[in-house]
Amino acid sequence: MTKDLLYQIALTLVPNIGSVQAKILLQQYEPSEVFKAKRTDLEKMEGIGSIRASNIKDFDDFNTVEEEIAFIEKYRINPLFITDAAYPKRLLNCYDSPTLLYYKGEADLNASKIIAVIGTRSHTDYGKQVTEKLIADLAELHVTVVSGLAYGIDAIAHKASLKNKLPTIGVLAHGLDQVYPAQHAGLAKDMIKENGGLLTEFRSKTKPDKHNFPTRNRIVAGMSDATIVIETGIKGGSMITAELANGYNKDVFAFPGKVTDSKSGGCNYLIKNNKAVLLTDAQELIEMMNWEETTRKEKTKKQKELFIELTTDEKVITGILNERETVHIDEINLKSGLSSSAVAAAILSLELQNVVVSLPGKRYHLS
Numbered sequence: 001m002t003k004d005l006l007y008q009i010a011l012t013l014v015p016n017i018g019s020v021q022a023k024i025l026l027q028q029y030e031p032s033e034v035f036k037a038k039r040t041d042l043e044k045m046e047g048i049g050s051i052r053a054s055n056i057k058d059f060d061d062f063n064t065v066e067e068e069i070a071f072i073e074k075y076r077i078n079p080l081f082i083t084d085a086a087y088p089k090r091l092l093n094c095y096d097s098p099t100l101l102y103y104k105g106e107a108d109l110n111a112s113k114i115i116a117v118i119g120t121r122s123h124t125d126y127g128k129q130v131t132e133k134l135i136a137d138l139a140e141l142h143v144t145v146v147s148g149l150a151y152g153i154d155a156i157a158h159k160a161s162l163k164n165k166l167p168t169i170g171v172l173a174h175g176l177d178q179v180y181p182a183q184h185a186g187l188a189k190d191m192i193k194e195n196g197g198l199l200t201e202f203r204s205k206t207k208p209d210k211h212n213f214p215t216r217n218r219i220v221a222g223m224s225d226a227t228i229v230i231e232t233g234i235k236g237g238s239m240i241t242a243e244l245a246n247g248y249n250k251d252v253f254a255f256p257g258k259v260t261d262s263k264s265g266g267c268n269y270l271i272k273n274n275k276a277v278l279l280t281d282a283q284e285l286i287e288m289m290n291w292e293e294t295t296r297k298e299k300t301k302k303q304k305e306l307f308i309e310l311t312t313d314e315k316v317i318t319g320i321l322n323e324r325e326t327v328h329i330d331e332i333n334l335k336s337g338l339s340s341s342a343v344a345a346a347i348l349s350l351e352l353q354n355v356v357v358s359l360p361g362k363r364y365h366l367s
Helices: 003-013 019-026 031-036 039-044 049-058 062-074 089-093 125-137 153-163 182-193 212-222 237-247 262-272 282-288 291-307 312-321 329-336 340-352
Strands: 078-081 100-105 114-118 144-147 168-171 197-200 226-229 251-254 356-359 363-366
Touching: 003 019, 003 031, 003 062, 003 078, 003 100, 019 031, 031 049, 039 049, 089 212, 100 182, 114 125, 114 153, 114 212, 114 237, 125 153, 125 282, 144 153, 153 168, 153 182, 168 182, 168 212, 182 197, 212 237, 226 237, 226 262, 237 251, 237 262, 251 262, 251 282, 282 291, 312 329, 312 340, 312 356, 312 363, 329 340, 329 363, 340 356
Parallel strands: 114 144, 114 226, 144 168, 168 197, 226 251
Antiparallel strands: 078 100, 100 197, 356 363
């Protein structure tokens, strides 16, 4: 573990320094520099002030930080600081994105399609059937399913994902030294084993206290492309998550239920008040998220790769073009490390094979 991690964890332990204040500090300082900064300089920062500046300068609980690093090393936890490449990029669009996450698993937190499937702990047979069918019908799209590992719809979503060989991530309201509820310990192990994972912003020894769950819910909403509410009452964690997703300008969907069924009251309310789009099946979700077109392009690209054998130079060029929508010839020459004549020959060959398209202004993109 790097020395940076020491200060990254320390920053999350300073009293009154939440994720919003941490972002303010990180705009000007590296984590280690925060603790070395002058008190007067910290006080002048908008959103910090004298009390928070004093809390930073007075912080000395590095023993707790070192204990956490020992825990991370022992159990092979992956700490993800907000500036790390593997940090869930979708969360960066949320004003209160966590400063540091702790991750155990193999699922890609930046997969191309991520959905949150949430609902009541006391589900009906209808809720179970809807959840299982939705995830089964999404299996071919290789979506990643996020939920909260709670009783009810959460657990059904995780289990259905495992059954359909989809990666599934449980976002926890406590540290990775435990699983809550304890009855889901086996499910959690299966999720990690089958290319899923467990994610939390809480360090070890943090108990699943009531106030941690709304905090957890913002991660569920923020790291997903769409939040899907299966069954929920008017009050509860799922409603909080749906509201958070709306606040982040994320897509929210809800399955309707009987007007006399209290367990669908929340879903009907979200739909009625235009806080969720009415959803009846997976195909509607696919169409509204434009995933059919995305999947078609991905398949076309893979088919091309299967039938076209590229030279070393051509692979270098396509690798550069794969990074962005369009790339100028000067950038290709610079990044490739090839001579301009070698680049020109490779691009011409790729154009003839319909792999690359030439645009005005000497710009290129993959077909």
